[in-house]
Amino acid sequence: MPAAGRHHRGHIVSAGQTLDPNVPGIGLTGCGIISQCLLEGAELAGIPIRAVCDVDREKAARAAQRVGARVRETYEELLADPDIQAVIIALPNDAHYFAALQALDAGKHVFCEKPLTTSAAQSLEVARRAEASGLVFQMGYMKRFNPAFSAVKQRLHQIAPVTTASFRLTVSGDPVLEGPGREPSSWHADIKRAGGGFLVHSGSHLLDLMMFYFGLPEAVWGSLRRDASGNEYTNSFMFRFPDGLYVSLQMVQTRARGLGYAGSTWEEIVEVNGVNGRLAARGADWMGKIPPRATFHPADGEGPRELFTFWESQWAEEMKAFVTGIAEGRCLGSTAADGYRVDYVLEQLKRLENESGALELRYEL
């Protein structure tokens, strides 16, 4: 429950009120780095988390204490709890496949961190099972809830027809998989357990955003270069969409420091040009702690206009969407099918290490 007197924007429960009986009982498995963002989001939105589990009992105990949840010894115990209707899966990537299937088998709604699994075949299976279950299955692609990136989506019709677009991520200083807090033994840097390196870790978000804006690309070409450990260190691609739109995606890592705005080490820039204007968004850290920006340069020349004036937590919005989606019986974020499509495209992009021609993209879902 939220602490008394604290400001909560979600207002699903406020201090002193009893729980809305329609709010589902939510359990969380995996109390690591990302769980802290998700628990913060749930707290800000006033969404209670009733139970948590982790193989590391200390981490589970800390998370439980933070949000006033019970600790469950195992994931099976969490799923067997009749008070739990939905689970958040915040486990290492190679554990998503079984955890997601187990949750669906137990009849629980699922929020699964990205990527859906570590292979397109496994993701397709999970996505098909999720669709057949009728349960809500939301992916952890939270950039859809970032105010800058969602503002661009909302205004696309104002600059239509869209002529060109680009997505660029620059990570400056420590490379993503070597940064502070990354132990060499961490699963994050284990290309097999993570399903890939920089491309999977960070590019997956940009692919989800690209598909959110423009639908499914039908072909791609470009270049992917790995470092000695097999990590996709540099990625540069051009996607073709069915209506003839071409969109570029560039992912850069450089040891030069602080190249992002506000001196950040992380910067995502999205630029969409249309006959009637330009939309641009900049995110300066993946956690969204540094306020992002979005601008609109309209055709009438009265620009640029800032697109939002208040700053909300992308994590709170993401958690609210999950709970609201369960109440409405539909996913309000990135679906399991979207998760499969991202994983399928990621798998195709990895082939560009050895191929120079265009690859046709043929989705099975």
Ligand SMILES: NC(=O)c1ccc[n+]([C@@H]2O[C@H](COP(=O)([O-])OP(=O)(O)OC[C@H]3O[C@@H](n4cnc5c(N)ncnc54)[C@H](O)[C@@H]3O)[C@@H](O)[C@H]2O)c1
């Ligand atoms: N949305 C984002 O921007 C974002 C950012 C970071 C991580 N993630 C995703 O979140 C997931 C977790 O990443 P992380 O950085 O928090 O990793 P992490 O290693 O910090 O946390 C994973 C936790 O899972 C626990 N665990 C491992 N196996 C378990 C099992 N079988 N049962 C219960 N607990 C188990 C570990 O003890 C650990 O506490 C990954 O899928 C990652 O890709 C997403």
